[in-house]
Amino acid sequence: MVDTAKGTNKKDTSFDALKSLEEPIGRLAHGKHHDPFEFLGIHECPLDISGQRTDWMIREWLPTAEKARVKLSNGDYIELQRYPDSDLFYATLTEISYQNLPQHYSVSWCEGNGLWHELISPYSFLPIIGELDLHLFSEGRHWHLYEILGAHQQEVDGVSGVRFAVWAPAAERVSVVGDFNGWHGLRHPMRVIGGSGVWEIFIPGLSQNDLYKFEIRHRDSGNVVVKTDPYAQAMEMRPANACKVYQSSYEWQDQAWLQQREHFSWQEAPINVYEVHLGSWQRDDAGNFLNYREIAHRLVGYVQWMGYTHIELLPVSEHPLDQSWGYQTTGYFAPTSRFGTPDDFRYFVDYCHRHGIGVFLDWVPAHFPKDSFALGRFDGSALYEHEDPRLGEHQDWGTYIFNFGRNEVRNFLIANALYWVKELHIDGLRVDAVASMLYLNYSREDGQWVPNKHGGCENLEAIEFLQTLNYEIHSQAPGVMMMAEESTSWPMVSRPTWMGGLGFSMKWNMGWMNDTLSYMEKEPVFRSYHHNELTFSQMYAYTENFILPLSHDEVVHMKNSLIGKMPGDDWQKAANLRLLLGYQMLNPGKKLLFMGSEFAQWTEWNESQSLPWELCDVSLNRGVQLYSRELNHLYKQNSALHQRDFNSEGFEWIDCHDYQQSILSFMRHSNEQTILCIFNFTPVVRENYRIGVPQAGTYREMLNSDAECFGGSNAGNGGELYAQDGGWMNQGFHLDLTLPPLGVLVLVKQD
Structure with missing residues (x-):
C-alpha cells in the first residue's frame, strides 16, 4: 500500500x-x-x-x-x-x-x-502526471502536451525542482542525465506510469539552464541510447546538443496586435511577405550571428521602410546543421540558440507586432533527420517514424517520415504547432513539403511504396493529420494563417475541412512560379512562342487561395539569383527583374519574396554569410530596391490590388492574346477602384499601343518600372493620359500608350 x-x-x-x-x-x-x-x-x-x-x-x-x-x-x-x-x-x-x-x-x-x-x-515524491493527461495523450488530443512532457520547473509540496517526463513505451529503463549528476545513467532512473509509456521523475534543486538528456535502454535488445528531449524548450548552441531547463519570464506587450489578429480579414487585406533566413540576412562586423533582439531592431525598420506586411522566417526550431537552413529539425519546441534564448525570440516576435509586422514561420512536419541524439529510433524502436522504410524514410533527403497514423505522434506535432502559435505568438505557419506527406509514392518507383487500405497512393493518415492540425489551429487561434507548400494539383488544399478540404488558409502557387520563371528566363525574341506560360495560371487562379512565391528555393542549388536568371546585359537584366517583380505584385494572390531579391543580389544566396548590402550603394541595385519599395507601398495602399485576390471578379483581361509583341494587359477591381496593368516583355519601346478602357476621363500613371529613378530609360507617357471615344478590346473607350521596354505601367482613372 x-x-x-x-x-x-x-x-x-x-x-x-x-x-x-x-x-x-x-x-x-x-x-x-x-x-x-x-x-x-x-x-x-x-x-x-x-x-x-x-x-x-x-x-x-x-x-x-x-x-x-x-x-x-x-x-x-x-x-x-x-x-x-x-x-x-x-x-x-x-x-x-x-x-x-x-x-x-x-x-x-x-x-x-x-x-x-x-x-x-x-x-x-509520488507521481505528478494525472490520468486525464495520459488519457488525452493516448487519444492524440492533448493540445497542451508541451506543459506535461519535457522539463518543467515547479514546486511540489513546497520543494522547488524540475519535473521531467518523456514518452518511451519500448524502454526498459529511462534515466535523466545531466551536468547535475555527472551524466551518469544510473543516478536518476525514472518511473513508468502504468501502461502509458510515459516516464516521469521530479528532481529537487534543479533550476534554469541546467543541462539534461534522457538515457534510454531498449527492453528487448538492451541497447542504450542518449537522446535529447523531444519537448525541450531550449537547447545548447550547436555543435553541442544538450537540452536546457528553461522557463520563460518574458512579459508580452503585443495584446493589441493579438486582439486585432482575431478579427483580421486576411482574405481581403494586403499580405506581402519578406522571406528571411535569420543567420544570413545580416551579421555583425566580425561575421558573427546577431541576437534575436538586434535582428528585431534592424529587420523591422527595414521591412517597414520597404513596405512589407509580414516576415516569414525559415525554420528557427533547433537544428544541428547550418546548411540545412533549419529544415532538418531536432528541437521542435526550442527556438535555435544561434541567435539567443527563447525569450530573446519572444522579444523578436513582440517587437514585430508592436511595430505592425506579422511573423510567419516555416514549419516542418513532413520529415526529421536521423541524427543519433534526436527523434530517430527514439526508444530503440521506430517510435516517431515507420519501421518499414517504404513508409518511414525519404530517399531524396535521407530523413525519416513521421508515423501520422500513431495518436501520440500526431499529438506531438499538433501540440508543437499550437506551441509556436499560442506560446510564441506566431501569426502563421507555412507547412513545408506537403506533397511529400500526401502521396505514399512521392518520389518513389513501383515496389518502393506501400498502397493504402484502398489500394491507392494517398496517405490517408497524413490527410487526417493535416485536417485535424488546421481545424485546431483555426479553432484555437482565430486569425492565424496556415499555408501549404504543395506542388501538385491536389484538390481543395485551401478549402475548409467541412467541405472535404485540407483546411489550409492558403497554398503556394508553384505552378505560377515555375511557369513565370521559365518564361522570364527566355530571351525576349523567343517569348512570343511561350505566351501561354504567362496566361495559363488564370485558368486555375481561383481554385485555391494562392500565394505567389519567389522563394529561397529559386535562388540556390545552382539555380542562380533572380537577376542572374534574367537574359540580356546588366541593364536588361535589371529591367527584366523589375518586370518580374511587377508581374508578381499585380497578379491576383498574396505575395512572397526572398531576401536579397528586392535589391537584385547578383550571386546565389549563401546561408553562411550576410547579404551583400553594399550593393544598395550601386545605382543599378539601388534602383531595383527603390522600385521594389514603390511597388510594395502601391500594393498596400490600393484595394484593387488585394481586396479580391481570391475572387475572379477582381481580375479582368484587357488583352491576353498579343503574343506576337509579348504584351499583356489586365484590370484589377475592388469595391472602390479599378487599376490597369500593362506589361511589355520585350526590350522594344511600343509607341501608340492601344488598349481598351471601361471609362472616359484622365488616367494617371501610378507606376512606371522604366522610370529613371529605378534605373530605367524614362520612356513613358508624361504622367497621365486621356481616354478617347471609340471602343477597343470589348471596352467602350481606349488609350494610346507608349510602352517602355521590358516595362510595367500601372494606371488608374482620376476622379
Whole structure:
C-alpha cells in the first residue's frame, strides 16, 4: 500500500528484508529497473517472525558515493550503509526515527574528493502526471502536451525542482542525465506510469539552464541510447546538443496586435511577405550571428521602410546543421540558440507586432533527420517514424517520415504547432513539403511504396493529420494563417475541412512560379512562342487561395539569383527583374519574396554569410530596391490590388492574346477602384499601343518600372493620359500608350 503522508511505496513481501534487496539491486546495477520507485525511497519492512514489529527501510542508489547519510527533522543524521558490492545505501529506521523523518528528506553523500553534497531525494515524491493527461495523450488530443512532457520547473509540496517526463513505451529503463549528476545513467532512473509509456521523475534543486538528456535502454535488445528531449524548450548552441531547463519570464506587450489578429480579414487585406533566413540576412562586423533582439531592431525598420506586411522566417526550431537552413529539425519546441534564448525570440516576435509586422514561420512536419541524439529510433524502436522504410524514410533527403497514423505522434506535432502559435505568438505557419506527406509514392518507383487500405497512393493518415492540425489551429487561434507548400494539383488544399478540404488558409502557387520563371528566363525574341506560360495560371487562379512565391528555393542549388536568371546585359537584366517583380505584385494572390531579391543580389544566396548590402550603394541595385519599395507601398495602399485576390471578379483581361509583341494587359477591381496593368516583355519601346478602357476621363500613371529613378530609360507617357471615344478590346473607350521596354505601367482613372 502507499503511505500518502510520507510518500512511501508498496510494502515488501519478503520476510528477509536484506535478502530481498539482491534482485532489485541487480536490476538497478544493470540499468534494467522499470520502476525504481517501488524499491528506492522509504518503504515499510515486513513483519518479523512474531508479527510484533514494523520498521522502515530507506534506500538510495548513489553510484558515485563513498559515504551517505539522511538528515532528520531535528538536524541529526542517520548514517546509510552500503550494501556489499553495490551502489545501494540503506538504513533501517525505528518508529521514532521514521516519525522524525521529513516527508521529503535530504540525502547527503561524500565522493572521493571529500566534498559532501546534499539534495532532497527524488524517490520521496509520488507521481505528478494525472490520468486525464495520459488519457488525452493516448487519444492524440492533448493540445497542451508541451506543459506535461519535457522539463518543467515547479514546486511540489513546497520543494522547488524540475519535473521531467518523456514518452518511451519500448524502454526498459529511462534515466535523466545531466551536468547535475555527472551524466551518469544510473543516478536518476525514472518511473513508468502504468501502461502509458510515459516516464516521469521530479528532481529537487534543479533550476534554469541546467543541462539534461534522457538515457534510454531498449527492453528487448538492451541497447542504450542518449537522446535529447523531444519537448525541450531550449537547447545548447550547436555543435553541442544538450537540452536546457528553461522557463520563460518574458512579459508580452503585443495584446493589441493579438486582439486585432482575431478579427483580421486576411482574405481581403494586403499580405506581402519578406522571406528571411535569420543567420544570413545580416551579421555583425566580425561575421558573427546577431541576437534575436538586434535582428528585431534592424529587420523591422527595414521591412517597414520597404513596405512589407509580414516576415516569414525559415525554420528557427533547433537544428544541428547550418546548411540545412533549419529544415532538418531536432528541437521542435526550442527556438535555435544561434541567435539567443527563447525569450530573446519572444522579444523578436513582440517587437514585430508592436511595430505592425506579422511573423510567419516555416514549419516542418513532413520529415526529421536521423541524427543519433534526436527523434530517430527514439526508444530503440521506430517510435516517431515507420519501421518499414517504404513508409518511414525519404530517399531524396535521407530523413525519416513521421508515423501520422500513431495518436501520440500526431499529438506531438499538433501540440508543437499550437506551441509556436499560442506560446510564441506566431501569426502563421507555412507547412513545408506537403506533397511529400500526401502521396505514399512521392518520389518513389513501383515496389518502393506501400498502397493504402484502398489500394491507392494517398496517405490517408497524413490527410487526417493535416485536417485535424488546421481545424485546431483555426479553432484555437482565430486569425492565424496556415499555408501549404504543395506542388501538385491536389484538390481543395485551401478549402475548409467541412467541405472535404485540407483546411489550409492558403497554398503556394508553384505552378505560377515555375511557369513565370521559365518564361522570364527566355530571351525576349523567343517569348512570343511561350505566351501561354504567362496566361495559363488564370485558368486555375481561383481554385485555391494562392500565394505567389519567389522563394529561397529559386535562388540556390545552382539555380542562380533572380537577376542572374534574367537574359540580356546588366541593364536588361535589371529591367527584366523589375518586370518580374511587377508581374508578381499585380497578379491576383498574396505575395512572397526572398531576401536579397528586392535589391537584385547578383550571386546565389549563401546561408553562411550576410547579404551583400553594399550593393544598395550601386545605382543599378539601388534602383531595383527603390522600385521594389514603390511597388510594395502601391500594393498596400490600393484595394484593387488585394481586396479580391481570391475572387475572379477582381481580375479582368484587357488583352491576353498579343503574343506576337509579348504584351499583356489586365484590370484589377475592388469595391472602390479599378487599376490597369500593362506589361511589355520585350526590350522594344511600343509607341501608340492601344488598349481598351471601361471609362472616359484622365488616367494617371501610378507606376512606371522604366522610370529613371529605378534605373530605367524614362520612356513613358508624361504622367497621365486621356481616354478617347471609340471602343477597343470589348471596352467602350481606349488609350494610346507608349510602352517602355521590358516595362510595367500601372494606371488608374482620376476622379
